[in-house]
Amino acid sequence: MSTREDILAGLAKAVIDGDPDVSKVWAQKALNAQMDAYEALTKGCQEGMKVVGDRYTAGTMFIPEILLSAEALYSAMDVLRPYIKVQSTVPASVVIGVIEGDVHDIGKNIVKMMLEASSVKVYDLGRDVPIEAFVTKAKETNANVIAMSSLMTTTMFKMKDVVDMLVEQGLRQKVKVMVGGAPTSQAFAQNVGADAYAVDATEAVKAFEKLMKGA
Template sequence: MSKDKEVLYSELSQAVLEMDEERSVHISGEIVAEQYDAYEAVVHGLADGMDRAGRLFEEEEYFIPELLMCSDAMYAGLEVLKPHLKREESGGRKRVVIGVVEGDTHDIGKNLVKIMLETSGFDVYDLGRDISPQKFVDKAKEVGAEIIAVSTLMTTTMDAMAAVVQLLHEEKIKDKIRVMVGGGPISQSFADKIGADGYAANAAGAVRLAKKLAGGA
């Protein structure tokens, strides 16, 4: 007896929220077996679970360890669903280049934003950590990205963020590529000061911001 797809999506969301990697794989397998839509399962199951985990994080019910375990469960499910995502649904997506600035190797925040963006329908090009301003710009040009997302957790590396915006101006492509910044020491006032297009305080906010920026680009 097959389960209704909405029931499966909701169970998948719950498995992510409860950090249950095995269950996430199992339910994703059921969804594939039932030939339900994989993209819907990502959005209403996996991403929904991460979204709820993000809200628990904002409410200080969940902390970084829980969020990482949720993301492990999410990735495990994504591996199962990925081969079944239909081409046209992944076509025409907006592209984001993401990375942690030069001098900083803390990437928990960046990884979470990356996961949330991916499950929200963005194609994300992850440069990793300790990335020079020039590399952000070069990659964005290469892949035709609409958005560059730059993160840092350290006050010592904030100037590199301003350099990314500066480089885009120098290459006269600032009007084509939006820059969003985030991370512990960053604030809206800092984003304004360096001429970035937006600031997000957390991963869920980063997704909202990216959608807004991509829509307006």
């Protein structure tokens, strides 16, 4: 029987190796060992993705390999998803997407999964989402929150255009705005006029709840 450490290391290695079949097996082992599914995802798969990120930055891993790593993370996430449960939050809905010009959607998909696990209705616009699409979807669905993700310093400031468009259309009081993604921060959120920022998916759920409670 594998230990908790073996399982986390196995998940991380499968992500680093970009092997979706092996990552699925380790995810199932995590469930068999009664491990917390979210812990397996964050401390196993996400740690592996961190190593991938470092190697990409160092120029020792390249785009095709990174895409395989993403696939491996997703295949483990598919196994773990049904077992990730978050204490039910207030009934509410959110339009989520990765901002225009940016295709990095792994983090956004983890945040989406956590919000769904906490019974929030999520309208996912995907990645490289045009500014106006966020506003149009929020109007159409009467969503309480727009949540935007960006992984690039070159695209993050487009989030301000969404906030400005909400103001222009008289919707700013009605729709709250939450932002996240590696280059963003609390200060950045304030800068673009957002209501909340969160560093990871767990904090995103807490920030969402706070927004809905008007805290």
